[in-house]
Amino acid sequence: MTENGVTSRRGKVLTIDTINPSVKKVEYAVRGPIVQRAVQIEKELKEGAKKPFTEVIKANIGDAHAMGQQPITFFRQVLALCSYPELLDDPSFPEDAKSRARRILQSCGGRSIGAYSASQGIDCVRQDVARYIERRDGGIASNPDNIYLTTGASDGIVTILKLLVCGEGRTRTGVMIPIPQYPLYSAALMELDATQISYYLNEDSCWSLDISELRRSLAAAREHCNPRALCIINPGNPTGQVQSRQCIEDVIQFAAEEHLVLMADEVYQDNVYADGCQFHSFKKVLFDMGPEYSNTVELMSFHSTSKCYMGECGFRGGYMEVINMDPAVKEQLTKLVSVRLCPPVTGQALMDLVVNPPQPGEPSYTTFLKERSATLNVLAEKAKLTEKILNTVPGITCNPVQGAMYSFPKISIPERAVQEAKEKGVAPDMLYCMNLLEETGICLVPGSGFGQRDGTYHFRMTILPPTDKLKVLLDKVKEFHQHFTQQYS
Amino acid sequence: MTENGVTSRRGKVLTIDTINPSVKKVEYAVRGPIVQRAVQIEKELKEGAKKPFTEVIKANIGDAHAMGQQPITFFRQVLALCSYPELLDDPSFPEDAKSRARRILQSCGGRSIGAYSASQGIDCVRQDVARYIERRDGGIASNPDNIYLTTGASDGIVTILKLLVCGEGRTRTGVMIPIPQYPLYSAALMELDATQISYYLNEDSCWSLDISELRRSLAAAREHCNPRALCIINPGNPTGQVQSRQCIEDVIQFAAEEHLVLMADEVYQDNVYADGCQFHSFKKVLFDMGPEYSNTVELMSFHSTSKCYMGECGFRGGYMEVINMDPAVKEQLTKLVSVRLCPPVTGQALMDLVVNPPQPGEPSYTTFLKERSATLNVLAEKAKLTEKILNTVPGITCNPVQGAMYSFPKISIPERAVQEAKEKGVAPDMLYCMNLLEETGICLVPGSGFGQRDGTYHFRMTILPPTDKLKVLLDKVKEFHQHFTQQYS
Numbered sequence: 001m002t003e004n005g006v007t008s009r010r011g012k013v014l015t016i017d018t019i020n021p022s023v024k025k026v027e028y029a030v031r032g033p034i035v036q037r038a039v040q041i042e043k044e045l046k047e048g049a050k051k052p053f054t055e056v057i058k059a060n061i062g063d064a065h066a067m068g069q070q071p072i073t074f075f076r077q078v079l080a081l082c083s084y085p086e087l088l089d090d091p092s093f094p095e096d097a098k099s100r101a102r103r104i105l106q107s108c109g110g111r112s113i114g115a116y117s118a119s120q121g122i123d124c125v126r127q128d129v130a131r132y133i134e135r136r137d138g139g140i141a142s143n144p145d146n147i148y149l150t151t152g153a154s155d156g157i158v159t160i161l162k163l164l165v166c167g168e169g170r171t172r173t174g175v176m177i178p179i180p181q182y183p184l185y186s187a188a189l190m191e192l193d194a195t196q197i198s199y200y201l202n203e204d205s206c207w208s209l210d211i212s213e214l215r216r217s218l219a220a221a222r223e224h225c226n227p228r229a230l231c232i233i234n235p236g237n238p239t240g241q242v243q244s245r246q247c248i249e250d251v252i253q254f255a256a257e258e259h260l261v262l263m264a265d266e267v268y269q270d271n272v273y274a275d276g277c278q279f280h281s282f283k284k285v286l287f288d289m290g291p292e293y294s295n296t297v298e299l300m301s302f303h304s305t306s307k308c309y310m311g312e313c314g315f316r317g318g319y320m321e322v323i324n325m326d327p328a329v330k331e332q333l334t335k336l337v338s339v340r341l342c343p344p345v346t347g348q349a350l351m352d353l354v355v356n357p358p359q360p361g362e363p364s365y366t367t368f369l370k371e372r373s374a375t376l377n378v379l380a381e382k383a384k385l386t387e388k389i390l391n392t393v394p395g396i397t398c399n400p401v402q403g404a405m406y407s408f409p410k411i412s413i414p415e416r417a418v419q420e421a422k423e424k425g426v427a428p429d430m431l432y433c434m435n436l437l438e439e440t441g442i443c444l445v446p447g448s449g450f451g452q453r454d455g456t457y458h459f460r461m462t463i464l465p466p467t468d469k470l471k472v473l474l475d476k477v478k479e480f481h482q483h484f485t486q487q488y489s
Numbered sequence: 490m491t492e493n494g495v496t497s498r499r500g501k502v503l504t505i506d507t508i509n510p511s512v513k514k515v516e517y518a519v520r521g522p523i524v525q526r527a528v529q530i531e532k533e534l535k536e537g538a539k540k541p542f543t544e545v546i547k548a549n550i551g552d553a554h555a556m557g558q559q560p561i562t563f564f565r566q567v568l569a570l571c572s573y574p575e576l577l578d579d580p581s582f583p584e585d586a587k588s589r590a591r592r593i594l595q596s597c598g599g600r601s602i603g604a605y606s607a608s609q610g611i612d613c614v615r616q617d618v619a620r621y622i623e624r625r626d627g628g629i630a631s632n633p634d635n636i637y638l639t640t641g642a643s644d645g646i647v648t649i650l651k652l653l654v655c656g657e658g659r660t661r662t663g664v665m666i667p668i669p670q671y672p673l674y675s676a677a678l679m680e681l682d683a684t685q686i687s688y689y690l691n692e693d694s695c696w697s698l699d700i701s702e703l704r705r706s707l708a709a710a711r712e713h714c715n716p717r718a719l720c721i722i723n724p725g726n727p728t729g730q731v732q733s734r735q736c737i738e739d740v741i742q743f744a745a746e747e748h749l750v751l752m753a754d755e756v757y758q759d760n761v762y763a764d765g766c767q768f769h770s771f772k773k774v775l776f777d778m779g780p781e782y783s784n785t786v787e788l789m790s791f792h793s794t795s796k797c798y799m800g801e802c803g804f805r806g807g808y809m810e811v812i813n814m815d816p817a818v819k820e821q822l823t824k825l826v827s828v829r830l831c832p833p834v835t836g837q838a839l840m841d842l843v844v845n846p847p848q849p850g851e852p853s854y855t856t857f858l859k860e861r862s863a864t865l866n867v868l869a870e871k872a873k874l875t876e877k878i879l880n881t882v883p884g885i886t887c888n889p890v891q892g893a894m895y896s897f898p899k900i901s902i903p904e905r906a907v908q909e910a911k912e913k914g915v916a917p918d919m920l921y922c923m924n925l926l927e928e929t930g931i932c933l934v935p936g937s938g939f940g941q942r943d944g945t946y947h948f949r950m951t952i953l954p955p956t957d958k959l960k961v962l963l964d965k966v967k968e969f970h971q972h973f974t975q976q977y978s
């Protein structure tokens with residue numbers, strides 16, 4: 001053997017040319033190159049580099065706590081009690097927190113959150129989720145057997161997509177997703193080697209979903225693949241719209257007629273800010289449409305602990321409700337999730353608290369209500385503020401942020417900048433966001449990472465920074481946009 | 490439209506015939522039919538059913554806390570402090586727990602474990618993992634950039650397998666796994682549509698790994714696929730052997746010569762009980778073999794918070810260290826893990842504590858040491874007890890449980906029982922375990938769920954039940970085996 005040995009003569013087993021080609025094609029803009037550069041700039045600042053700014057403001061990801069949002073006290077008390085049950089004897093913890101912790105611990109193997117749970121999730125948590133859904137949907141029954149706890153909503157979505165994938169060539173599974181979309185969808189479909197079917201939201205009408213566009217997109221897709229599912233994100237990410245009841249009904253009818261599984265990403269169900277807007281769950285509308293629909297349409301709905309008023313992303317909690325799933329398929333689903341043993345139990349516990357928060361009369365109720373309202377009210381203010389300020393900038397047009405946590409404004413990019421981007425081999429809005437980052441320290445995600453109509457450009461910006469910081473951020477964006485436009489005119 | 494509507498005329502979109510065929514082929518015995526039946530029997534008992542036993546004893550899964558093992562106090566204190574930082578002012582918590590919690594919180598966005606972490610894991614945790622590995626391996630350098638925190642070890646293993654998969658037909662990726670194996674491997678390979686290459690452990694020689702068997706298995710596989718990786722589980726699951734240093738060296742040389750990625754599942758690294766046995770990490774041996782190997786062989790090593798002395802399965806914590814991975818591939822890996830955002834932060838925090846436990850001189854040190862030793866000593870006792878009692882049963886042969894948490898004894902099954910199983914369409918050891926469950930309430934997993942040489946039968950049994958219960962369990966198994974043998978003779 002030579003000094004370099006057998007293996008080095010042959011080179012690596014795993015090289016960029018020999019890894020899974022589907023993995024190579026995956027893109028995930030929310031944590032893409034722009035965010036990597038932001039992290040690098042943060043390090044440079046720490047090491048004393050001189051920049052035109054003193055801190056990086058990350059408005060790239062819906063990470064509420066990182067932006068200073070405070071956790072709900074009750075939730076964290078219960079989690080501390082579950083983690084260290086000796087605290088159950090501590091008189092400084094409220095009784096309702098203790099009783100919640102005891103209930104969760106009693107459902108855990110050996111009364112420890114360190115035990116595996118059932119793969120589908122802890123029994124009592126699934127029961128609480130079902131009861132929450134019933135309350136939310138005006139009494140429509142929810143069966144705990146249809147609830148699967150998940151490792152964040154992403155996990156549930158990928159699992160259902162995994163069930164759906166089959167076929168090759170013209171029979172390959174196609175899945176309809178909105179454009180703009182949350183890039184988990186495109187990434188998962190790429191990884192699973194399924195076909196992405198894009199339907200475009202109508203930017204001129206507050207990012208509404210037009211059934212005619214669904215029809216167009218489906219008809220085109222049927223030429224080359226086998227469309228099997230339709231994904232909806234409501235309230236919208238990255239687009240912030242809230243769907244009307246009528247629109248949801250139309251979508252359900254469309255799915256029924258066209259024989260598609262409905263996947264409803266409803267993780268922002270508490271994040272509705274605009275007057276006249278209201279969250280309608282797909283489940284509720286489905287059941288209101290009568291048994292012809294409620295007994296047949298296969299609907300999967302996803303929720304999470306990461307968004308709404310709690311913003312507990314790090315816990316990776318979530319659930320999905322599967323409706324009208326064939327029992328034999330459900331058996332396969334249960335088997336599939338069992339391979340990963342169980343979702344994190346602390347995330348399950350947190351999910352339980354979200355669906356079963358303090359009730360009127362309980363000691364923690366007032367504080368809980370105050371904390372929840374404070375967070376949601378501030379978010380509503382920031383949603384309005386963002387829209388208002390962005391719309392004062394010539395060359396930026398921003399739809400109302402009706403819900404969720406993001407604005408997705410359209411930006412005009414001068415032709416010379418488009419040319420320069422082309423020469424550099426990057427998307428024009430990537431050039432824009434990269435310049436913004438280097439000049440101001442503000443980290444946004446280019447619209448191209450979410451998809452957009454050809455020739456249009458956008459960025460996604462969270463509304464999560466604290467109000468003063470958000471104002472600074474918006475002013476800087478305004479100034480930058482004017483400067484960028486001049487620079488390239 | 491008829492009363493049944495459009496969709497019901499067509500039936501479900503997702504049926505057992507139209508789901509992902511790879512999902513259908515997945516099997517996962519550790520939570521398979523026998524465990525489902527055990528859960529059902531538990532319910533029947535609760536509802537007052539009369540059985541020849543009063544409780545189900547689950548020895549099917551390495552779930553320490555569910556079997557009554559107590560968590561390490563220090564770990565849970567820090568987790569409680571991280572969950573509810575108001576406790577940092579509570580004088581009843583020791584200072585070292587507080588300083589650990591502060592350090593973790595300072596590394597979290599917004600100082601909250603509710604924020605997403607970097608997808609690769611929290612910086613300071615990865616640094617602590619690297620330092621742990623350096624101490625473990627006698628000073629061999631570990632780079633935090635090579636550490637990826639994971640959602641349990643399973644997540645890391647599946648992620649690496651995902652990178653490896655490519656090709657079709659004769660160029661399809663093949664992965665060598667031991668037989669018997671932990672069924673995560675076969676399940677993941679099935680799901681990813683890769684080829685399982687089985688190499689058999691040598692039962693007659695304490696489940697040792699023979700290089701000649703690796704050669705045989707690889708040569709046979711090269712006829713029909715493209716072998717790219719070799720998985721090793723050490724200490725062994727389900728087989729409980731601990732590999733010798735020499736054997737590890739031979740395996741590394743084999744992998745180098747045959748151009749295979751090495752995947753070392755080392756989650757039981759603290760679970761070594763037998764005299765004369767010692768855990769040697771693949772990393773340490775690789776580097777001891779000199780630069781010819783240490784600069785070339787691609788090695789991925791996996792660890793977890795779920796096993797060893799802590800047994801914190803529910804937190805889904807883990808890490809992997811990737812050595813000699815091509816930088817371009819590492820970039821792809823980092824991108825791939827970013828799609829799922831981050832591993833659960835509480836699991837990351839726990840991983841940090843495992844690799845950076847209380848040190849001499851710190852207030853929690855003595856208690857920590859006492860708790861850890863107590864757990865490991867009891868496990869060592871139970872390992873010996875299990876082997877001893879099982880070997881008193883005619884028709885059961887049990888190798889020493891040198892490490893990990895399981896015994897995997899060979900059982901003789903009378904020909905008439907084999908026939909009956911065949912008629913019922915189940916594996917003979919499944920019939921055995923199912924009868925055992927129905928007659929005694931003991932839940933074990935049949936050897937067929939892990940793989941075994943044709944014509945041999947086994948079961949996997951954890952050594953985790955408390956000593957008195959374990960004795961009862963072993964006596965019942967003994968009695969059952971004698972009865973089963975008579976019944977079918």
